[in-house]
Amino acid sequence: MAKQKWDSRYSTGIERIDHDHRELLALIDRIHDMFVQGRYGKSDYLGVLESLSDYVAGHFAFEEKWMAEHNYPGLSEHRLDHERFSREVSKAVDSFKNGVGGLTLTLLTFLKVWLISHITVLDADLGRFDRERCGHASVIGF
Numbered sequence: 001m002a003k004q005k006w007d008s009r010y011s012t013g014i015e016r017i018d019h020d021h022r023e024l025l026a027l028i029d030r031i032h033d034m035f036v037q038g039r040y041g042k043s044d045y046l047g048v049l050e051s052l053s054d055y056v057a058g059h060f061a062f063e064e065k066w067m068a069e070h071n072y073p074g075l076s077e078h079r080l081d082h083e084r085f086s087r088e089v090s091k092a093v094d095s096f097k098n099g100v101g102g103l104t105l106t107l108l109t110f111l112k113v114w115l116i117s118h119i120t121v122l123d124a125d126l127g128r129f130d131r132e133r134c135g136h137a138s139v140i141g142f
């Protein structure tokens with residue numbers, strides 16, 4: 001499975017969100033490298049998964065606040081998808097803590113596929129919404 005590098009099609013045009021997405025992709029890249037190299041222990045995996053969990057918590061909170069502040073109509077659907085990811089990551093963290101987890105290809109694939117599809121579908125909609133909102137605001141003279 002290939003590493004997931006930043007691509008311009010991931011850009012939403014909302015600076016803080018794009019910055020966070022770059023960081024998230026870099027974190028998942030790190031997990032990918034650890035998986036491929038296979039020379040890390042459970043505590044390393046746990047550490048990187050906890051970093052991912054902390055980072056997404058801050059990122060999701062920012063996006064959800066942004067959506068609420070801008071009366072974004074898709075907030076509930078978007079939040080549900082965030083919750084799905086957070087649930088999977090915390091399940092993985094818990095199983096590592098309980099000594100039953102391993103960094104599997106299934107987990108790595110889920111992290112990558114979820115992140116890319118979320119960024120290119122639901123987060124991309126935030127960018128479109130923002131562009132339309134700004135375009136409209138400038139036309140009517142705000």
Ligand SMILES: [Fe+2]
Pocket residue numbers: 063078082118122123
């Ligand atoms: Fe999102």
Ligand SMILES: [Fe+2]
Pocket residue numbers: 017021059063119123
């Ligand atoms: Fe996002």
